[in-house]
Amino acid sequence: MSEARAFAEGADETQEAIMQATYAALCKHGYADLTIQRIADEFPKSKSLLYHHYGGKDELLLDFLECMLDWFEDRIPVRPDVGAEDRLSAILDYWFAAALPDEYRDFTRAIVELRAQAAHDPAYRAHFTRSDRFFRDYIVRVIRDGIEEGVFRDVDPERAATYLQTLIIGVMTQRVTTDEDENVVKMVRTEYGSYVETCLRSPEASG
Amino acid sequence: MSEARAFAEGADETQEAIMQATYAALCKHGYADLTIQRIADEFPKSKSLLYHHYGGKDELLLDFLECMLDWFEDRIPVRPDVGAEDRLSAILDYWFAAALPDEYRDFTRAIVELRAQAAHDPAYRAHFTRSDRFFRDYIVRVIRDGIEEGVFRDVDPERAATYLQTLIIGVMTQRVTTDEDENVVKMVRTEYGSYVETCLRSPEASG
Numbered sequence: 001m002s003e004a005r006a007f008a009e010g011a012d013e014t015q016e017a018i019m020q021a022t023y024a025a026l027c028k029h030g031y032a033d034l035t036i037q038r039i040a041d042e043f044p045k046s047k048s049l050l051y052h053h054y055g056g057k058d059e060l061l062l063d064f065l066e067c068m069l070d071w072f073e074d075r076i077p078v079r080p081d082v083g084a085e086d087r088l089s090a091i092l093d094y095w096f097a098a099a100l101p102d103e104y105r106d107f108t109r110a111i112v113e114l115r116a117q118a119a120h121d122p123a124y125r126a127h128f129t130r131s132d133r134f135f136r137d138y139i140v141r142v143i144r145d146g147i148e149e150g151v152f153r154d155v156d157p158e159r160a161a162t163y164l165q166t167l168i169i170g171v172m173t174q175r176v177t178t179d180e181d182e183n184v185v186k187m188v189r190t191e192y193g194s195y196v197e198t199c200l201r202s203p204e205a206s207g
Numbered sequence: 208m209s210e211a212r213a214f215a216e217g218a219d220e221t222q223e224a225i226m227q228a229t230y231a232a233l234c235k236h237g238y239a240d241l242t243i244q245r246i247a248d249e250f251p252k253s254k255s256l257l258y259h260h261y262g263g264k265d266e267l268l269l270d271f272l273e274c275m276l277d278w279f280e281d282r283i284p285v286r287p288d289v290g291a292e293d294r295l296s297a298i299l300d301y302w303f304a305a306a307l308p309d310e311y312r313d314f315t316r317a318i319v320e321l322r323a324q325a326a327h328d329p330a331y332r333a334h335f336t337r338s339d340r341f342f343r344d345y346i347v348r349v350i351r352d353g354i355e356e357g358v359f360r361d362v363d364p365e366r367a368a369t370y371l372q373t374l375i376i377g378v379m380t381q382r383v384t385t386d387e388d389e390n391v392v393k394m395v396r397t398e399y400g401s402y403v404e405t406c407l408r409s410p411e412a413s414g
Contacts, residue, residue: 115323
């Protein structure tokens with residue numbers, strides 16, 4: 001997931017180095033075994049700089065998540081020149097890819113663990129509420145554009161987007177918490193394809 | 208979630224008391240803040256009995272999860288006298304209920320946290336693989352029966368069941384990790400309803 005590693009490039013140099021170190025340590029150790037010391041081990045600059053910035057691992061991780069989301073908000077392409085069907089396919093190719101590169105698998109593990117912190121920590125919950133809202137709005141825009149282009153039916157874009165996002169969260173979770181992920185993802189993609197054909201695609205567009 | 212609390216009844220008396228104490232402590236503190244001491248605080252018998260049984264909190268929690276799954280395996284009703292459509296509706300009523308009672312919400316939080324342990328702990332991953340397999344097989348049976356009854360189309364039961372299970376896991380996760388759960392669940396249920404109407408229900412049955 002090169003985007004996730006690249007996100008730090010926009011920040012100032014120290015901040016960027018902290019974010020890169022956090023990303024590397026998170027992929028390597030996961031949430032439960034992560035410590036500020038292990039992030040410091042990935043940090044090329046003075047360790048005291050890192051301890052000076054943050055009081056604890058959750059403070060640092062929340063900053064990391066916000067920084068990553070800001071990056072996505074600035075960079076995720078709207079691509080008005082690309083048709084809505086192709087943009088939807090790109091979303092499915094990204095989230096429902098059958099096999100995951102190792103780095104992305106490690107990062108997905110970490111994100112599933114970080115999201116689980118939201119079950120009891122309001123600061124994580126606020127982050128994932130904002131983050132889900134942002135990615136859902138992105139899908140809403142794709143569906144709304146598809147309706148305007150006449151390739152999608154006149155569905156409720158918010159509802160259709162929420163549905164897809166829930167599937168994506170379910171897939172991410174299953175990928176890293178069970179041993180059967182690849183089959184699961186393939187089946188979900190096929191079945192979501194049936195839904196798209198019959199519930200989302202305009203009968204005219206289906207030709 | 209009275210089933211989850213009742214599951215311990217089949218075990219022997221000490222085992223049952225340990226499981227009840229674990230359930231209560233898990234709902235109260237969640238995974239991250241759970242300690243053997245906090246489980247012992249809910250345990251009416253000799254604390255040393257509890258320390259004698261288990262080396263650490265994860266050993267106890269894995270035993271708790273297995274014990275709960277055994278209970279479901281023994282008790283979940285097959286109900287061959289009830290039609291497949293009604294059995295599917297019962298699954299949706301259970302998992303996609305708009306509002307959650309407090310106790311069930313606390314338990315859902317705990318399960319989402321426990322599942323996240325599977326991202327890095329093979330013992331948790333083995334449990335959730337087995338657990339997902341069991342609940343998926345239950346849905347497979349409902350769909351297969353519906354095809355035989357002629358109320359569902361000739362779909363791939365395994366694929367349709369995996370799809371629903373992925374949605375359920377997505378909904379469980381969103382319910383407790385964001386602040387927007389109720390709307391999300393309503394929208395997912397409505398959209399899944401469209402999928403059932405057009406992709407799952409037999410055109411003859413829809414009449």
